[in-house]
Amino acid sequence: MRKSLSGTRIREQRRKAKLTQKALAEQSGISASYLNLIEHNRRAVAGKVLLAIARVLDVPASSLSDGVDSAKISDLHEAAAHHPVIGAEVVGIEELAGRFPGWAGMIAALYRQTRDQEAAITALSDRLTHDPFLAESLHGMLSNITAIRSTSNILENIEDIEPEKQARFHTIIHEESRRLTDSAQSLVKYFDKKADPKAGIATPQEELDSFLERHNYSFPQLDNLGEAPASNIEIAYLVNRIMAEDGGLDNPETNRLVTEFLQSYAQDALAIPHSDFSKTARRKNYNPAAVAQAFGTSLHTAFRRLAYQDPGQTAAPPMGLIISNAAGRALFRRPIADFAFPRHGNACPLWPLFQSFSTPELPVAALLELPGQHKFIGLAIAEAQSAAEFGRPSELNAAMLIIHYEQRALFSDWLPELGAAQPIGITCRICPRSDCAARTEPQILGEEAVVGSS
Amino acid sequence: MAKRVLIVEDEPNIVESLRFLLEREALDVAVQSDGNMAVESVRATLPDLVILDVMLPNRSGFDILRDLHEMPGTMPKVLVLTAKGQARDRFTAEEIGVDLFMTKPFSNKEIVSNILGLLA
Structure with a gap:
């Protein structure tokens, strides 16, 4: 498992503040030897102690916690694995990110740029061929x-x-x-x-993701559809207008995906109108099952309404969402900070999303832990997409709502006991869990990354 | 008796030049531009040679070629003529069974000489 970096950051901030270990320990209400262990990343730090240290150092606690660097460290690991001949010191990646965040950020950014350009070349080549x-x-x-x-x-x-x-x-x-x-x-x-550099080159799925990001995953034009009866023609008109006003859609396959998404969004808004939804969701403490019950919809519909909201326009906690078909293809993706969805290839088979296929219509709640100790609450359910018929198998889709574990107090009245955290990854290629029985392909991080874990 | 050639091609201007070239060689030329009607035209005209385009409206030239092989009676000679010149298309045509595979654009001299060679 990846080493916690909070200690390294605390040490750097303490040095910047020109404080001795003893002084910081005293002012934070802990012993100097305990602080020493924390600074050497031998003890995890969180909660009150982290807040006390952050207060003394006069920095936000979030800047000392592990959340800030996980994506950067993942990119550095991938960069090292992509260029093995350079012999980058993989064991020192966490140290690099902790002590020299700017340089680490630059390497990660350059790597991301190269990786994105490679993906663009592949997409372009694919486009030229097909x-x-x-x-x-x-x-x-x-x-x-x-x-x-x-x-x-x-x-x-x-x-x-x-x-x-x-x-x-x-x-x-x-x-x-x-x-x-x-x-x-x-x-x-x-x-x-x-060739327009502003347009970029991406796969239709990536262009759909960019479209959703441009609109903050929210479409107020469709949100209030349920307030008054709306015909399919009116919905089609609104969908077309949103796409025309966007101005960034010119690939027929992307247009098909965007149309499908907006049609589905409109149907959800018809089932759960925005004004009622906001009030009900708040009153039910964002319990998807209670929201679904209140509006008589499926849990998937409630999941989508909860996840597809503009975080700047609502007090609701941010929620990530992934919906997949039984073949593992992601149909909807709403990202959430620190929980990356794989851009290429398969996701971790240990996600409750996939496990829910074995128990259709049964909601699952689990505490999930990514490498790097980020914890999330995962709520998943597999639902049939059409009414049951004899002699025809139901088409199942599974959805997983993802919530930051730190937000759990908001859901305390309905969230069941989650038990111990289930270790999961993002995708096998970049997962350092060497002893995982569910691994489907080798990791590209190299052995050292595993040896370097603590 | 003049040998009969059926041109299965949807580009009228290509058909016009091919027809002109082949009629000068005293060949009897018929034309079909719809993929769905091609096999029927072969049945009706019993050509000695079919010039078959691959990308046709309604039906691929490869499917027509497969049907021709399954037809009872004498199989006409077939020249597949296509703008799809990739190796895999040539491979597909040869796997199904074809007498000659030529790509567009063609040389008049070469195509006439090849057709006369196939009909000899």
Whole structure:
């Protein structure tokens, strides 16, 4: 398991504040030997002690806790694993992030940039190979060229052509040349658009994620649909208007995903109108089961309404969400800080999301712990997507709502006893849990990362 | 008696130049531009050779080629002519069974000479 870095940060802040260990320990109400152990990352620090130390150092407690660096450390581990010949000292990554956060941030940012560019190249290559527009355009252009070449060759090499036929062949050359020009111009426009650095290149799923991020995962235009009856035509009009006003959607596959998402959002808003939802959710202490019961909806609908909110516009706690089909494909993703969803490849099979498939319609609540000691509450349920029919298996989707464990006091009246934290990861490739029985592929962090854990 | 050629191709201007070239060689030329009707046209015209485009409206040239192989009676010679020149398309055509595979754009001299060679 990854070493806690809070001690290293406390030591750096203490030195900046020009305090001795003894002075900081005294003012924080702990012994100097205990502080020494904390500063060397041999004792975890949290709660009142962390708050006391932060108060003396005059810094926010969050800047000393582990949450701030987990993504950065993951990126540094991945960077080291991607360039094994450089021989980066993997055992020193936590130390680097703790003592030199700026340099560590820069390495992580450069690595992320390289990784994103690699993904962009892959996406571009994929697009060049499979893009229907390109395939059709190139096929059309080759047909135009074939007609021009063959016809002009006839005119050049065959002398005894009737005048009418000759005129006809000239017309063909003219027509096909014009078509060829049009096709070439539309291709140039297409590539000009794709070359726009602001547009970037991403997979349709990533473009959907960016679209949702641009809108803070919330669509007030649809939120109040349930207040008055709305027809499918009205919903389609609103969905089209949101997409047109966004101005950043030009890939047909992305448009399909965005339309599906917004249609689903609109259906959820019809089932649970925003004004009633805000009041009810607050009154029920954000209990998804109580919200679902109050509006007579499925838990998945309540999950989506709870997760898809603009954090700046509501007092509700932030909630992450992932919905997957039985094949493990993520259908909806609403990220939450410190709980990364894998961009490529499969997620950790230990997530309650996947375990809920074995007990359909049974809600599961679990305390989850990621490497780095971040704790989350995971609420999951697998639900049938259509009414049961004899002779036809139900299509199941599973959803998992993810809540920061630190927020648990808000849910104390309904949250069941969670028991011991279940160790989980993000995805096997970057998970340092070497003894995990659920591992499906080797980790790329290298052995040292595991040896360096404590 | 003139040999019969069926051109299965949806680009009318390519058809026009091919028809002109083949009729100058005293071949009897018929044309079908709809993929769904291609097999029926073969049944109706009994050509000695079919020039078959791969990307056709309604039906792929490869599917038509498979159907031709399953048809009872003498199989006509088939020249697959396509803008899809990738190795896998050539492989697919050869696996199903084809006499010649040519890519667009073609040389008039070469295509006429190949067709006459197949019909000889």
